[in-house]
Amino acid sequence: MSILPRRLVSLPLMIVLANALPVVEVLNGRMRVFDVVMLYWLESVIIGGFNIFRIALARGGPAGKPKLFLVPFFMFHYFGFMLIQLVFIIALVGGQVRDWGEISPGGGWYAAALLALGAGHAYDFFAGYVGEGRYRDANPASQMFRPYVRVAIQQAVILGGAFLSGRLGMGDSMVYLAILVALKVGADLAGYYIERRAGAGKKITRREFLFPASLRGR
Helix, strand or coil: CCCCCHHHCCHHHHHHHHHHHHHHHHHCCCCCHHHHHHHHHHHHHHHHHHHHHHHHHCCCCCCCCCHHHHHHHHHHHHHHHHHHHHHHHHHHHHHHCCCHHHCCCCCHHHHHHHHHHHHHHHHHHHHHHHCCCHHHCCCHHHHHHCHHHHHHHHHHHHHHHHHHHHHCCCCCCHHHHHHHHHHHHHHHHHHHHHHHHHHHCCCCCHHHHHCHHHHCCC
16 A cells, blocks of 8 residues: 555656746856766765665665675765766866865755755655555665666766866856756656656656556556
């Protein structure tokens, strides 16, 4: 039984709306394009955080799988990977950041944008992974590597955006921002589709892609 009514909320729609919020904030002068790049990096950190709990809850796979080893290994490897990505982003933006305080801007609007992005991942975890019982069939070893597909695509977009922003002087271009967000949304939807297909073990229809609850019982 699902914790939340998944038929009433389309996760792909949540992805689109959450990614639209940073664009609105840039248009209103509350965020820079670089802030959006950092926001997407922080979202990848959130994805890794939820995956720790996915691994810990996973019940599929061989009996006695050493989760106590898999969880710390994933944390070390994944967040080490994220740290390297952060170094690349900062190196690519170069002179746009005058001091360390500008790398992680505060403020209510920035927090709201991060919360909106994180809400989709929280919703999928509680309503889908836990609520629909997907954790019962999830293999902890396979789950450990599952975020890398989405994050690899996402980080390619982020690093590409950081390169354009820092090296080609496109940091204040709304055209660049539109391209960045469009590619990011496409990467998120592609990653979501891949995860759902891998989790179901079957080819899913367009309706099932938009409303994952229809996968139940198949």
